[in-house]
Amino acid sequence: MNVQLKQMFGWGEAASVALVSSRPQLHERLKKAFNDTNIQFTSVHSSLTQVVKQFPGDLRRTTLIADLESDLAEAIAAIESLRQSGFVGAIITLSEMLDEASVRGLLRLNATDWLPADAPAEAIFQACRRASSARRPLDRETRASCVAFVPAAGGVGTTTLAIQTAFLLGKHSRNLDETCLFDLNFHTGTVADYLDLKPVLDLGAIANQPERLDARLLEVMIARHPTGLAVIAAPRAATEYLRVNGAVVTGLLSIVSETFKHMVLDLPPVWQPWTFDVLQGCDQVFIVTEFTIPAMRKALELLNALEARFKGEPPHASVLVNKFRQRLLGGGLRKSDAVALLGGALAAFVPEEQELVSEAINQGDLASAVGRSNRVSRELTQLMFKA
Secondary structure, eight states, rough: HHHHHHHHHHOOSSEEEEESOOOOOHHHHHHHHHHTTSSEEEEEEEEEHHHTOOOSSSSOOOOEEEOOOOHHHHHHHHHHHHHHHOOOOOOEEEEEEEEEHHHHHHTTTTTTTTTTTTTTTHHHHHHHHHHHHHSSSSSOOOOOOOEEESSSSSTTTHHHHHHHHHHHHHHTTOGGGGEEEEOTTTTTHHHHHTTTTOOOOOOOHHHOOGGGGHHHHHTTTOOOTTOOOOEEEEOOOTSOOOOOOOEEEEHHHHHHHHSSSEEEOOSSOOOOTHHHHHHOOOOEEEEESSSHHEEEEEEEHHHHHEEEEEEEOEEEEEEEEEEEEEEEEEEEHHHHHHHHGGGGGEEEEEEEOHHHHHHHHTTTTTTHHHHOOHHHHHHHHHHOOOO
């Protein structure tokens, strides 16, 4: 084992990843994933506690995949010993489950990411790649572009539009890993549900010390869709009033802005004390409404409130009429009526695609994955990338 450890942490220029685990099948799965890559992969067939006892003094910035196995407390103590000995590399942790005490322990020790032990090998490989990228200084001076979706009322389809927009932005830049979708509806948000992900943002862990926030802490609280899209969402507090410190929200957004290229926000329907502060940092704000006179009037009220607050300064806000469906015959509300009511505030009409959207939600996937050529994606593409 000493030879393996010296190879693991020897000085060299190539990117290096080491797996410490006593599970043979896990080693075999990851060896195949790292084959034909430019990353040096080393297997250490041992428990984490045994490896720490024989750790060499000369450490390099290796990415360590640490299998916590059965005894979480003992494994986390081993990681603490590892950090104290001077190890400064990224640490990707694997385990069957993770309780609250373990989450806090890993956050305290600056673990980079956590995945289930049975996660696909490709997901673990991508986590290592992101960890390696996160340790390099950003090669751009600009902060992330930020698009916010604000519902004029409940049930207008804000979450669907936010998800699809995030995907389109990431696809356009050819790197979904650099796009982050943030569910700011902490009480009744459904972004994670729509994408079949587990919400892992632990507001309690950072509520009392927002100054602890950094890119490494953030990475532990991100769920990744199979496309690579980063999703930040907290477990819902549907039956209790959750007062979220505005400093925590703006602090999180600041770190996200420094880490990602694109940021898409799904805001709650109920105005929060921090909503204005969040919107002030956005590049575009879309107030989402539906094709009814009361809903469009409510959208105009919100738009006027934003304009009064920001007094002509950014962000640029406009209204999206979602679930638009024009009757072919007969009377009723017409498209021209909405245009007359909203005037220059109107950004676009997004067509109703109820069957497509429902199928995407049930599959935990993107609307564009269920139907590649669909009217929702086409309208959003024209809106986001128009000249």
